[in-house]
Amino acid sequence: MTATVPASPPGIAPAGLAGLLLSMADDEFVIGFWDSEWTGIAPMLEEDVAMSSISQDEIGHARALYELLASLTDDDADRIAFGRTADEFRHAALMNHARTDWAFTIARRYLYETADAVRLESLARSSFEPLAQLAAKMRREETYHRMHLDTWLRRLAGGSAHERLASALERAWADAQALFSPLPDEAQLVAAGILPDSLGELRRRWLAHVTPVLATLELLPARTPEPAPDGRRSRTEEFRWLHGEFTMVAGSEEGATW
Amino acid sequence: MQTREEAIWDALAEVSDPEIPAINLVDLGVIRSVRLDGERVTVELLPTFVGCPAVEVMRHDVAERLHGMAEEVHVRISFAEPWTSERISLRGRERLRASGFAPPVRIGPGVLHDDLAELSVLPVATCPYCGSRNTTLENAFGPTLCRAIYHCADCRQPFEQFKTI
8 A cells, every 4th residue: 555645754864754664663563473473372262352452563663664664765665674684673672572472571571562652652742744644544443452451461460370471571671762872863753743752751651650550460570771872773683584484585585565 | 327426335345354354444434524625535544443454455456446446555554543334334334133143232423431440341242043042152352453252142053243442
Protein backbone atom coordinates (compact mmCIF):
# COMPACT_ATOMS: atom_id res chain seq x y z
CA MET A 1 0.00 0.00 0.00
CA THR A 2 1.27 3.43 -0.79
CA ALA A 3 0.22 6.51 1.09
CA THR A 4 0.66 9.75 -0.79
CA VAL A 5 3.28 11.74 0.99
CA PRO A 6 4.66 15.17 0.33
CA ALA A 7 8.36 15.60 -0.19
CA SER A 8 10.60 16.24 2.78
CA PRO A 9 9.42 19.39 4.56
CA PRO A 10 11.53 22.47 3.89
CA GLY A 11 14.29 23.50 6.26
CA ILE A 12 14.59 20.17 8.06
CA ALA A 13 17.52 17.81 8.24
CA PRO A 14 16.21 14.79 6.33
CA ALA A 15 18.73 12.61 8.12
CA GLY A 16 17.10 13.33 11.46
CA LEU A 17 13.63 12.58 10.21
CA ALA A 18 14.75 9.36 8.56
CA GLY A 19 16.41 8.29 11.81
CA LEU A 20 13.26 8.96 13.80
CA LEU A 21 11.06 7.01 11.38
CA LEU A 22 13.54 4.16 11.23
CA SER A 23 13.80 3.89 15.02
CA MET A 24 10.03 3.58 15.39
CA ALA A 25 9.57 1.28 12.43
CA ASP A 26 12.34 -1.05 13.57
CA ASP A 27 10.93 -1.18 17.11
CA GLU A 28 7.53 -2.22 15.77
CA PHE A 29 8.94 -4.60 13.17
CA VAL A 30 11.28 -6.49 15.48
CA ILE A 31 8.91 -6.80 18.44
CA GLY A 32 6.21 -7.87 15.98
CA PHE A 33 8.47 -10.62 14.66
CA TRP A 34 9.56 -11.86 18.07
CA ASP A 35 6.04 -12.10 19.42
CA SER A 36 4.61 -13.61 16.25
CA GLU A 37 6.63 -16.66 17.33
CA TRP A 38 3.89 -17.30 19.90
CA THR A 39 1.43 -18.13 17.13
CA GLY A 40 0.38 -21.70 17.84
CA ILE A 41 2.18 -22.06 21.17
CA ALA A 42 0.82 -19.30 23.43
CA PRO A 43 -0.34 -20.40 26.92
CA MET A 44 -3.97 -20.60 25.79
CA LEU A 45 -5.98 -20.41 22.60
CA GLU A 46 -7.36 -16.92 23.23
CA GLU A 47 -3.86 -15.66 23.82
CA ASP A 48 -2.66 -17.31 20.66
CA VAL A 49 -5.19 -15.22 18.73
CA ALA A 50 -4.48 -12.07 20.74
CA MET A 51 -0.69 -12.13 20.47
CA SER A 52 -0.87 -12.94 16.76
CA SER A 53 -3.26 -10.05 16.20
CA ILE A 54 -1.09 -7.64 18.20
CA SER A 55 1.99 -8.73 16.25
CA GLN A 56 0.13 -8.27 12.97
CA ASP A 57 -0.76 -4.73 14.04
CA GLU A 58 2.88 -3.96 14.83
CA ILE A 59 4.19 -5.29 11.55
CA GLY A 60 1.46 -3.29 9.77
CA HIS A 61 2.60 -0.16 11.60
CA ALA A 62 6.20 -0.90 10.65
CA ARG A 63 5.16 -1.29 7.04
CA ALA A 64 3.39 2.07 6.98
CA LEU A 65 6.42 3.76 8.57
CA TYR A 66 8.86 2.08 6.18
CA GLU A 67 6.69 3.26 3.28
CA LEU A 68 6.67 6.79 4.62
CA LEU A 69 10.45 6.65 4.96
CA ALA A 70 10.86 5.12 1.51
CA SER A 71 8.83 7.94 -0.04
CA LEU A 72 11.18 10.50 1.53
CA THR A 73 14.40 8.80 0.54
CA ASP A 74 13.33 7.38 -2.82
CA ASP A 75 13.80 3.88 -1.45
CA ASP A 76 11.62 0.80 -1.26
CA ALA A 77 9.84 -0.36 1.91
CA ASP A 78 10.67 -4.03 1.33
CA ARG A 79 14.30 -3.13 0.71
CA ILE A 80 14.42 -1.26 4.02
CA ALA A 81 12.74 -4.11 5.91
CA PHE A 82 14.54 -7.06 4.37
CA GLY A 83 17.60 -5.65 2.60
CA ARG A 84 19.62 -4.32 5.55
CA THR A 85 22.29 -6.03 7.59
CA ALA A 86 21.59 -6.71 11.27
CA ASP A 87 23.89 -3.82 12.23
CA GLU A 88 21.86 -1.35 10.18
CA PHE A 89 18.76 -1.87 12.34
CA ARG A 90 17.92 0.92 14.78
CA HIS A 91 15.46 -0.67 17.23
CA ALA A 92 16.02 -0.18 20.95
CA ALA A 93 18.15 -2.75 22.80
CA LEU A 94 14.92 -3.98 24.43
CA MET A 95 14.16 -5.77 21.18
CA ASN A 96 17.56 -7.50 21.08
CA HIS A 97 16.31 -10.24 23.41
CA ALA A 98 14.74 -13.44 22.17
CA ARG A 99 11.10 -14.23 22.91
CA THR A 100 12.28 -16.30 25.92
CA ASP A 101 9.28 -17.29 28.08
CA TRP A 102 5.81 -15.86 28.66
CA ALA A 103 6.89 -13.79 31.66
CA PHE A 104 9.61 -12.10 29.62
CA THR A 105 7.23 -11.53 26.72
CA ILE A 106 4.73 -9.81 29.02
CA ALA A 107 7.44 -7.81 30.82
CA ARG A 108 8.98 -6.54 27.60
CA ARG A 109 5.67 -5.82 25.95
CA TYR A 110 4.27 -3.97 28.94
CA LEU A 111 7.35 -1.71 28.96
CA TYR A 112 7.19 -1.28 25.21
CA GLU A 113 3.47 -0.54 24.93
CA THR A 114 3.54 2.07 27.66
CA ALA A 115 6.59 3.76 26.10
CA ASP A 116 5.02 3.60 22.65
CA ALA A 117 1.86 5.26 23.99
CA VAL A 118 3.90 8.20 25.29
CA ARG A 119 5.74 8.47 21.97
CA LEU A 120 2.56 8.31 19.87
CA GLU A 121 0.77 10.87 22.05
CA SER A 122 3.58 13.28 21.30
CA LEU A 123 3.96 12.45 17.61
CA ALA A 124 0.24 12.91 16.99
CA ARG A 125 1.16 16.61 17.41
CA SER A 126 4.13 16.43 15.01
CA SER A 127 4.60 19.28 12.55
CA PHE A 128 5.33 16.63 9.93
CA GLU A 129 1.76 15.99 8.91
CA PRO A 130 2.05 12.45 7.45
CA LEU A 131 3.69 11.26 10.67
CA ALA A 132 1.11 13.04 12.85
CA GLN A 133 -1.68 11.35 10.89
CA LEU A 134 -0.17 7.90 11.20
CA ALA A 135 0.51 8.39 14.90
CA ALA A 136 -3.10 9.45 15.53
CA LYS A 137 -4.37 6.34 13.79
CA MET A 138 -1.90 3.94 15.44
CA ARG A 139 -2.71 5.34 18.85
CA ARG A 140 -6.27 4.10 18.70
CA GLU A 141 -5.12 0.61 17.82
CA GLU A 142 -2.38 0.58 20.43
CA THR A 143 -4.91 1.34 23.17
CA TYR A 144 -6.10 -2.26 22.87
CA HIS A 145 -2.55 -3.57 23.17
CA ARG A 146 -2.00 -1.50 26.28
CA MET A 147 -5.20 -2.69 27.94
CA HIS A 148 -4.25 -6.27 27.16
CA LEU A 149 -0.73 -5.99 28.53
CA ASP A 150 -1.86 -4.11 31.60
CA THR A 151 -4.22 -6.99 32.38
CA TRP A 152 -1.50 -9.60 31.86
CA LEU A 153 1.01 -7.73 33.99
CA ARG A 154 -1.40 -7.59 36.93
CA ARG A 155 -2.45 -11.17 36.45
CA LEU A 156 1.09 -12.57 36.52
CA ALA A 157 2.14 -10.21 39.31
CA GLY A 158 -0.53 -11.52 41.65
CA GLY A 159 0.12 -15.21 41.12
CA SER A 160 2.80 -17.86 41.37
CA ALA A 161 4.59 -16.27 38.38
CA HIS A 162 5.52 -13.20 40.44
CA GLU A 163 9.19 -14.13 40.78
CA ARG A 164 9.57 -14.95 37.12
CA LEU A 165 7.91 -11.71 36.12
CA ALA A 166 10.10 -9.73 38.53
CA SER A 167 13.28 -11.25 37.15
CA ALA A 168 12.09 -10.72 33.56
CA LEU A 169 11.47 -7.04 34.32
CA GLU A 170 14.87 -6.81 35.95
CA ARG A 171 16.38 -8.20 32.76
CA ALA A 172 14.41 -5.92 30.42
CA TRP A 173 14.56 -2.70 32.45
CA ALA A 174 17.94 -1.26 31.43
CA ASP A 175 17.39 -2.05 27.76
CA ALA A 176 13.89 -0.55 27.88
CA GLN A 177 15.51 2.78 28.77
CA ALA A 178 17.13 2.59 25.33
CA LEU A 179 13.72 3.37 23.80
CA PHE A 180 14.67 6.90 24.81
CA SER A 181 18.34 6.81 23.81
CA PRO A 182 19.31 9.99 21.92
CA LEU A 183 18.60 10.10 18.19
CA PRO A 184 20.91 11.71 15.64
CA ASP A 185 19.84 15.33 15.08
CA GLU A 186 17.30 15.09 17.89
CA ALA A 187 17.67 18.76 18.82
CA GLN A 188 16.79 19.80 15.27
CA LEU A 189 13.80 17.47 15.21
CA VAL A 190 12.51 19.01 18.42
CA ALA A 191 13.21 22.58 17.25
CA ALA A 192 11.25 21.90 14.04
CA GLY A 193 8.35 20.41 15.97
CA ILE A 194 8.72 17.11 14.12
CA LEU A 195 9.37 15.51 17.48
CA PRO A 196 7.25 17.77 19.72
CA ASP A 197 8.97 16.64 22.94
CA SER A 198 12.55 15.59 23.56
CA LEU A 199 13.21 11.92 24.27
CA GLY A 200 14.32 12.94 27.77
CA GLU A 201 10.91 14.49 28.37
CA LEU A 202 9.12 11.47 26.92
CA ARG A 203 11.14 9.20 29.18
CA ARG A 204 10.20 11.31 32.20
CA ARG A 205 6.50 10.90 31.33
CA TRP A 206 6.92 7.18 30.76
CA LEU A 207 8.71 6.66 34.09
CA ALA A 208 6.07 8.73 35.86
CA HIS A 209 3.50 6.25 34.59
CA VAL A 210 5.25 2.88 34.95
CA THR A 211 7.23 3.43 38.14
CA PRO A 212 4.23 3.65 40.52
CA VAL A 213 2.48 0.75 38.76
CA LEU A 214 5.53 -1.50 39.09
CA ALA A 215 6.18 -0.34 42.65
CA THR A 216 2.61 -1.17 43.72
CA LEU A 217 2.95 -4.63 42.21
CA GLU A 218 6.34 -5.06 43.94
CA LEU A 219 8.03 -5.41 40.60
CA LEU A 220 10.11 -2.26 40.37
CA PRO A 221 13.78 -2.97 39.60
CA ALA A 222 16.16 -1.58 42.21
CA ARG A 223 18.10 0.71 39.91
CA THR A 224 17.01 2.76 36.91
CA PRO A 225 20.00 3.45 34.66
CA GLU A 226 20.16 6.27 32.14
CA PRO A 227 19.56 5.26 28.50
CA ALA A 228 22.75 3.93 26.91
CA PRO A 229 24.11 6.32 24.25
CA ASP A 230 24.36 3.40 21.81
CA GLY A 231 21.01 1.95 22.92
CA ARG A 232 19.77 1.79 19.35
CA ARG A 233 22.97 0.46 17.81
CA SER A 234 24.13 -2.46 19.91
CA ARG A 235 23.13 -5.86 18.52
CA THR A 236 23.08 -9.32 20.10
CA GLU A 237 23.48 -12.84 18.75
CA GLU A 238 19.82 -13.39 19.51
CA PHE A 239 18.81 -10.56 17.20
CA ARG A 240 21.25 -11.75 14.53
CA TRP A 241 19.47 -15.08 14.58
CA LEU A 242 16.06 -13.41 14.13
CA HIS A 243 17.46 -11.22 11.36
CA GLY A 244 18.60 -14.36 9.56
CA GLU A 245 15.09 -15.75 9.88
CA PHE A 246 13.17 -12.76 8.58
CA THR A 247 15.58 -12.03 5.70
CA MET A 248 15.78 -15.65 4.59
CA VAL A 249 13.26 -15.41 1.76
CA ALA A 250 14.46 -12.03 0.49
CA GLY A 251 18.06 -13.25 0.74
CA SER A 252 17.53 -16.48 -1.17
CA GLU A 253 15.36 -15.03 -3.94
CA GLU A 254 16.15 -11.46 -4.85
CA GLY A 255 13.04 -9.36 -5.47
CA ALA A 256 10.76 -12.11 -4.20
CA THR A 257 7.17 -11.01 -3.69
CA TRP A 258 4.25 -12.76 -2.06
CA MET B 1 -30.68 12.99 -13.36
CA GLN B 2 -27.86 11.28 -11.56
CA THR B 3 -24.50 13.01 -11.79
CA ARG B 4 -21.38 11.05 -12.66
CA GLU B 5 -20.13 11.47 -9.15
CA GLU B 6 -23.34 10.01 -7.72
CA ALA B 7 -23.02 7.10 -10.11
CA ILE B 8 -19.53 6.45 -8.79
CA TRP B 9 -20.72 6.49 -5.17
CA ASP B 10 -23.48 4.06 -6.13
CA ALA B 11 -20.93 1.80 -7.77
CA LEU B 12 -18.72 1.94 -4.68
CA ALA B 13 -21.72 0.89 -2.58
CA GLU B 14 -21.72 -2.34 -4.59
CA VAL B 15 -18.20 -3.24 -3.42
CA SER B 16 -18.23 -5.48 -0.37
CA ASP B 17 -15.76 -5.49 2.46
CA PRO B 18 -13.46 -8.44 1.68
CA GLU B 19 -13.45 -9.73 5.27
CA ILE B 20 -17.10 -9.06 6.17
CA PRO B 21 -19.00 -9.18 2.87
CA ALA B 22 -22.30 -8.23 4.57
CA ILE B 23 -21.22 -4.59 4.57
CA ASN B 24 -20.16 -2.46 1.61
CA LEU B 25 -17.27 -0.01 1.54
CA VAL B 26 -19.49 3.10 1.60
CA ASP B 27 -21.44 1.91 4.65
CA LEU B 28 -18.18 0.88 6.28
CA GLY B 29 -17.11 4.51 5.96
CA VAL B 30 -13.74 3.80 4.37
CA ILE B 31 -14.40 6.00 1.34
CA ARG B 32 -13.41 9.48 2.44
CA SER B 33 -13.78 11.26 -0.88
CA VAL B 34 -14.38 10.84 -4.60
CA ARG B 35 -12.86 13.42 -6.86
CA LEU B 36 -13.72 13.66 -10.50
CA ASP B 37 -11.29 15.62 -12.62
CA GLY B 38 -12.16 15.35 -16.28
CA GLU B 39 -11.62 11.73 -17.18
CA ARG B 40 -9.74 10.97 -14.00
CA VAL B 41 -11.42 9.76 -10.84
CA THR B 42 -9.56 9.59 -7.52
CA VAL B 43 -11.01 7.63 -4.64
CA GLU B 44 -9.55 8.30 -1.19
CA LEU B 45 -9.66 5.20 0.99
CA LEU B 46 -9.14 5.19 4.77
CA PRO B 47 -7.90 1.82 6.11
CA THR B 48 -9.85 0.55 9.12
CA PHE B 49 -6.54 -0.61 10.63
CA VAL B 50 -3.06 0.50 9.54
CA GLY B 51 -2.01 -3.12 9.10
CA CYS B 52 -5.26 -4.34 7.54
CA PRO B 53 -4.24 -6.96 4.98
CA ALA B 54 -7.54 -6.46 3.12
CA VAL B 55 -6.63 -2.93 2.03
CA GLU B 56 -4.94 -4.17 -1.13
CA VAL B 57 -8.01 -6.25 -1.96
CA MET B 58 -10.26 -3.23 -1.39
CA ARG B 59 -8.09 -1.13 -3.62
CA HIS B 60 -8.21 -3.75 -6.34
CA ASP B 61 -11.98 -4.27 -6.03
CA VAL B 62 -12.67 -0.54 -6.20
CA ALA B 63 -10.47 -0.08 -9.27
CA GLU B 64 -12.15 -3.04 -10.92
CA ARG B 65 -15.69 -1.84 -10.16
CA LEU B 66 -14.99 1.68 -11.46
CA HIS B 67 -13.23 0.42 -14.56
CA GLY B 68 -14.92 1.98 -17.58
CA MET B 69 -16.60 4.77 -15.58
CA ALA B 70 -13.63 7.06 -16.23
CA GLU B 71 -10.50 6.75 -18.31
CA GLU B 72 -8.25 6.79 -15.29
CA VAL B 73 -9.12 5.35 -11.90
CA HIS B 74 -6.87 6.05 -8.92
CA VAL B 75 -7.36 4.62 -5.45
CA ARG B 76 -5.36 6.50 -2.88
CA ILE B 77 -4.72 5.08 0.60
CA SER B 78 -5.02 7.91 3.09
CA PHE B 79 -4.58 8.57 6.78
CA ALA B 80 -5.75 12.18 6.47
CA GLU B 81 -8.13 11.41 9.31
CA PRO B 82 -8.20 8.24 11.39
CA TRP B 83 -10.90 5.82 10.33
CA THR B 84 -12.98 5.16 13.43
CA SER B 85 -15.90 2.81 13.98
CA GLU B 86 -18.10 5.92 14.27
CA ARG B 87 -17.81 6.15 10.48
CA ILE B 88 -19.94 3.04 9.96
CA SER B 89 -23.38 4.16 8.73
CA LEU B 90 -26.64 3.25 10.46
CA ARG B 91 -27.47 0.98 7.56
CA GLY B 92 -24.02 -0.58 7.88
CA ARG B 93 -24.57 -1.23 11.58
CA GLU B 94 -27.90 -2.88 10.77
CA ARG B 95 -26.30 -5.07 8.09
CA LEU B 96 -23.61 -6.17 10.51
CA ARG B 97 -26.20 -7.08 13.14
CA ALA B 98 -28.33 -8.98 10.62
CA SER B 99 -25.35 -11.11 9.69
CA GLY B 100 -24.48 -12.01 13.29
CA PHE B 101 -21.89 -9.32 14.02
CA ALA B 102 -22.43 -6.95 16.89
CA PRO B 103 -21.85 -3.42 15.62
CA PRO B 104 -19.22 -1.37 17.43
CA VAL B 105 -20.35 0.48 20.53
CA ARG B 106 -21.03 4.17 19.88
CA ILE B 107 -18.45 6.14 21.78
CA GLY B 108 -17.72 9.78 22.19
CA PRO B 109 -14.44 11.25 21.00
CA GLY B 110 -11.45 10.67 23.22
CA VAL B 111 -12.43 7.38 24.80
CA LEU B 112 -9.77 5.47 22.93
CA HIS B 113 -6.95 7.92 23.05
CA ASP B 114 -6.96 9.38 26.49
CA ASP B 115 -3.84 9.79 28.52
CA LEU B 116 -1.90 6.78 29.66
CA ALA B 117 -3.30 6.95 33.15
CA GLU B 118 -6.88 6.50 32.02
CA LEU B 119 -7.40 3.01 30.78
CA SER B 120 -10.99 3.23 29.70
CA VAL B 121 -13.35 0.35 30.16
CA LEU B 122 -15.34 0.01 26.98
CA PRO B 123 -19.09 -0.53 27.17
CA VAL B 124 -20.03 -4.11 26.33
CA ALA B 125 -21.49 -5.16 23.00
CA THR B 126 -25.14 -6.04 22.53
CA CYS B 127 -25.80 -9.63 21.46
CA PRO B 128 -26.79 -9.61 17.77
CA TYR B 129 -28.96 -12.72 18.27
CA CYS B 130 -31.13 -11.92 21.30
CA GLY B 131 -30.43 -8.24 21.95
CA SER B 132 -29.16 -8.89 25.50
CA ARG B 133 -26.54 -6.65 27.04
CA ASN B 134 -25.62 -9.39 29.48
CA THR B 135 -22.50 -10.17 27.48
CA THR B 136 -18.82 -10.50 28.27
CA LEU B 137 -15.76 -9.69 26.23
CA GLU B 138 -13.90 -12.99 25.82
CA ASN B 139 -11.08 -11.61 23.72
CA ALA B 140 -10.43 -8.10 22.44
CA PHE B 141 -8.56 -9.77 19.58
CA GLY B 142 -10.37 -11.91 17.05
CA PRO B 143 -9.90 -13.68 13.72
CA THR B 144 -9.07 -10.40 11.96
CA LEU B 145 -7.60 -7.15 13.29
CA CYS B 146 -11.02 -5.47 13.36
CA ARG B 147 -12.97 -8.15 15.27
CA ALA B 148 -13.42 -8.95 18.98
CA ILE B 149 -14.97 -12.08 20.51
CA TYR B 150 -17.89 -11.98 22.97
CA HIS B 151 -20.16 -14.41 24.77
CA CYS B 152 -23.84 -13.82 25.52
CA ALA B 153 -24.84 -15.06 28.98
CA ASP B 154 -28.56 -15.06 28.09
CA CYS B 155 -28.73 -16.98 24.81
CA ARG B 156 -25.34 -18.61 25.45
CA GLN B 157 -24.13 -17.77 22.01
CA PRO B 158 -20.57 -16.71 21.26
CA PHE B 159 -20.48 -13.85 18.76
CA GLU B 160 -18.11 -11.42 17.13
CA GLN B 161 -18.16 -7.68 17.32
CA PHE B 162 -16.78 -5.24 14.81
CA LYS B 163 -14.28 -3.62 17.14
CA THR B 164 -14.95 -0.23 18.62
CA ILE B 165 -12.06 1.93 17.56
